[in-house]
Amino acid sequence: MSRLAWRVAYLREVRDETPSARTLVLDVPGWPGHLPGQHVDVRLTAPDGYSAQRSYSIASAADGDAADGEAAGGDTVELTVQRVPDGEVSSYLAGPYAVGDPVELRGPVGGWFVWRPADLAPVLLIAGGSGVVPLMSMIRARAAAGSRMPFRLVYSARTPEDVLYAEELKRRALSDRGLDVSYVYTRRAPDGHGRPAGRLTAVDLAEWGWPPEFEPAVFVCGPTGFVEAAADLLVDAGHDPRRIKTERFGPTGG
Amino acid sequence: MAFTETFTDGNALAGPLREIFALEMTSADGRCVTCGRTGPVADLRVYGHENGPGLVARCPGCEEIVLRLVVTPERVWLDLRGLVSLAVIR
Incomplete structure (x- = not known):
């Protein structure tokens, strides 16, 4: 090589x-x-x-x-x-x-923070800000491969205007069967969102993630502080640390 | 928005390590000399990515230095002081 x-x-x-x-x-x-x-x-x-x-x-x-x-x-x-x-x-x-x-x-x-369509586990994607980018690649690859593997994306953004790929995610949440998309807004939520603005919590992950018993493959990507907090919530909820893959974008406090 | 685009974990070592190794190294499991923790290179904490000439990777378990990498125009220096072993996926 x-x-x-x-x-x-x-x-x-x-x-x-x-x-x-x-x-x-x-x-x-x-x-x-x-x-x-x-x-x-x-x-x-x-x-x-x-x-x-x-x-x-x-x-x-x-x-x-x-x-x-x-x-x-x-x-x-x-x-x-x-x-x-x-x-x-x-x-x-x-x-x-x-x-x-x-x-x-x-x-x-890189070969660690990678999803392969042949992997046989439901997938939980947790994005903080622009950490959604590699997770979007996974969502697109899932659709391109015709995969029916259940995917859930929990996407934390400051405000609705900060959401990347907003239109495409809206469309895929309707058309890509088996894909669920949930949003956590940390600074300001849109009217009617139902969840007040605030950082990602254990309740959010319990409601919108997969239970640990499902043994999901979890990918967390975002600013360092966000990734550390999300990984801790997942481990506290009973997820096996070996099934949580992380990628950090820098110390900005999300 | 203040998100930086740079990585601060072992995922950031993927490119530099591919200058030296033929195989993908961030998936390799390394064993820490200091605390014995075993985990993928991708999980190491990487410092010095912004402007310095080199990268320092520390163990997420004990914070001791696991490896250092310095790239100069002529050479790539790799200091593996904190690794007992690396198990590389073939």
């Missing part, structure tokens, strides 16, 4: 997801394909040689099944980038980076 190579990817299309996040549809010639949950490293190099590198989870399904069912080519990778104050990579990718521009990318990498 050869050493992991940097490839040049080109921006084909942009989709605005929220005021501060956008999805980049990248053409990656020779892309070998990926598993949902894997990520890529993106590298930017300034004219003076200074370079900065970040990891991004892949948002698209493994087969290139893009959002809203558009059939994208096999050489396509979608990344959803949340603009971060002072983020030297995200502020470029979510800002001036324009259609046709190149960027260096390598991957796919």
Whole structure:
């Protein structure tokens, strides 16, 4: 096996997801394909040689099944980038980076935080903020594979305006049989939501997750504080720590 | 929004470790020298990802250093001081 190579990817299309996040549809010639949950490293190099590198989870399904069912080519990778104050990579990718521009990318990498359609366990996905990105790849891959494995997504966001893929999730919750989507709003809930704004609780997971006896495969992704809190709630509820896979995006307190 | 896009756990080591190893290493189970905890590389706590030249991974059980990785233009330095063993999935 050869050493992991940097490839040049080109921006084909942009989709605005929220005021501060956008999805980049990248053409990656020779892309070998990926598993949902894997990520890529993106590298930017300034004219003076200074370079900065970040990891991004892949948002698209493994087969290139893009959002809203558009059939994208096999050489396509979608990344959803949340603009971060002072983020030297995200502020470029979510800002001036324009259609046709190149960027260096390598991957796919990672094999731990991955869902495989052949896995025989119900799935519980717990997202904090932009941690929904790799989980969305799993939801899309499930649909693309025609899987009937029961999936539940519990998605924690600050406000309704911060929800990524809001329209697609609404549509899939109706059309993807066996997929349940629930929202936890931490700052402000929409009218009629029924649950007051506040952080994820044991009650939320009891109501919208799977009981531990179902032995679900659990994927938790979000800011570090969110992931630690959610994993603790799951273990306290009786979930086997070995079935809880986590991925942390940074210390921001969700 | 203040979410950063960067990882701060062993999942972030996937790319750098693939510069050295032929196999996917974040799924490998490592055993900690200090406390004996066994778990996947993906669960290690990773520091120094933002701007430093290197990454330091600590055991989630005892917080001792498990491995350090420094990438320079000429070399990749891998310090495995905190690992008794690594069980890699073939």
